Amino acid sequence: MRREIEIALVLCLCCALAGCATHGTSGTDTASAIGETPVANANASDATGANANDPAAFETTLNATVVDVADGDTVDVRLANGTEETVRMVGVDTPEVWVENAPGEFRGVPNTSAGRDCLREWGHHASDYTAARLAGANVTLAFDSDTDRRGYYGRLLAYVYVNGTNHDAALVERGLARVYDSGFSREPAFRRAAAAAYANRTGLWSCAANASADGTTGSTGSGTSGESATMGDGTSATGSTATTGEANGDSASSGTGLVVARVHADAEGSDGKNLNDEYVVLHNAGTDPLALDGARVSDAAGHTYAFPNGTSIASDASLTLHTGAGTDDERDRYWDAGGPVWNNGGDTVTVRAADGTILARETYD
Incomplete structure (x- = not known):
């Protein structure tokens, strides 16, 4: 009899470890079937x-x-x-x-x-x-x-x-x-x-x-x-x-089709030692080439880069502005800022035309 009791206790312990339950499948259980992650304490103010x-x-x-x-x-x-x-x-x-x-x-x-x-x-x-x-x-x-x-x-x-x-x-x-x-x-x-x-x-x-x-x-x-x-x-x-x-006054609101497609603020390793892995990608979603002669890119603190004359982005094409130094071409521009610009914890990217009109704006956290 003692041995039967011991066996029963072992079986109960195995069942508990395996996650046995007496209730039916819940929404969370169903969600887990596709790998969803329940998040506790959802904020009602959301x-x-x-x-x-x-x-x-x-x-x-x-x-x-x-x-x-x-x-x-x-x-x-x-x-x-x-x-x-x-x-x-x-x-x-x-x-x-x-x-x-x-x-x-x-x-x-x-x-x-x-x-x-x-x-x-x-x-x-x-x-x-x-x-x-x-x-x-x-x-x-x-x-x-x-x-x-x-x-x-x-x-x-x-x-x-x-x-x-x-x-x-x-x-x-x-x-x-x-x-x-x-x-x-x-x-x-x-x-x-x-x-x-x-x-x-x-x-x-x-x-x-x-x-x-x-x-x-x-x-x-x-x-x-x-x-x-x-x-x-x-x-x-x-x-x-x-x-x-x-x-x-961001992106599409300017009528140009320019959007800030990506902000990569956190460079691999030390930001100060890998400035070209800190960058902003601008995309022209318009149907015509977009001239950026004299256009300026700035952060919330007022650091500013001005595109040289002759800069343009073809329709459905992108241009990447790196914080560090390099050789400019039609797809990449280099700020040569000497130090990190974009804050890892959040910042605002603003692109203005030479006359001050906002062409695109993106805030990230």
């Missing part, structure tokens, strides 16, 4: 846009690598376990590039061939911007508890964070996407960013004809896309809340 550039504010996140960009709001990713998934970004809808656009889904855009052509052009800009920022990047997918985990087509529905910044929000602020008419935790902040973009005729909202600055004129069709999720959180590519005025 629903209003606070901590927008902190994916840990969500209950569940997932690390992945982007392997393909389908369009502005849809990417294919490879998860840590090797499986591949298609991700539809929560809260946003960029204009279509593969099928016909419905102008009625975009406030103030006329239902004409010109309106549809304009939307398609900005759909390509949105795709280019997403490709420049996300292609091949390691990202964090954050799942909103107010939306379904998957859409009608089986795609994951998530906010996509790259280098700690909310890409969904960046699309809205730059006027590269509209906000879905559906409920998600970041919707109020996303709508504030969309209103600012619309008022300034940023990005695709330049397609709006005869619409008043406050958006009271023009159609307001809700539009659907077969997804149960929505997107929006009014943050910049770094998650800062959008405002009117100069803060919206």
Whole structure:
């Protein structure tokens, strides 16, 4: 009898170590099947846009690598376990590039061939911007508890964070996407960013004809896309809340198509000894070459680099500005700053034309 009791105790101990449970499969258990990471103590204030550039504010996140960009709001990713998934970004809808656009889904855009052509052009800009920022990047997918985990087509529905910044929000602020008419935790902040973009005729909202600055004129069709999720959180590519005025003078708002595609502030090893691994990548998402004669790049502290005459970026091309010294060519420029410029803990990249007009701006943490 004593031996039977000992055997029973051993079996109970083995069961406990193996993680046996008497309850059914929970949402967290299901999430773990694709390698998701539950995050404790999610910040409730995030629903209003606070901590927008902190994916840990969500209950569940997932690390992945982007392997393909389908369009502005849809990417294919490879998860840590090797499986591949298609991700539809929560809260946003960029204009279509593969099928016909419905102008009625975009406030103030006329239902004409010109309106549809304009939307398609900005759909390509949105795709280019997403490709420049996300292609091949390691990202964090954050799942909103107010939306379904998957859409009608089986795609994951998530906010996509790259280098700690909310890409969904960046699309809205730059006027590269509209906000879905559906409920998600970041919707109020996303709508504030969309209103600012619309008022300034940023990005695709330049397609709006005869619409008043406050958006009271023009159609307001809700539009659907077969997804149960929505997107929006009014943050910049770094998650800062959008405002009117100069803060919206970034990237697409200038009408040039210039975007700050990447900021690599933390060089490998010692920043001071590896200045050329500290750099900023500028991308021309426009359809024409972009001249940067006399344009200036500056940080929040006022350190400034001026592009020499003859500098330009071809359409759908990028130019990298390294902090250190080197030989300039059409793809790389060298600041020769003598020391690090971009703060590892956060900074603002501003690109101004020679006349002071803001061509692009990016804040990162």
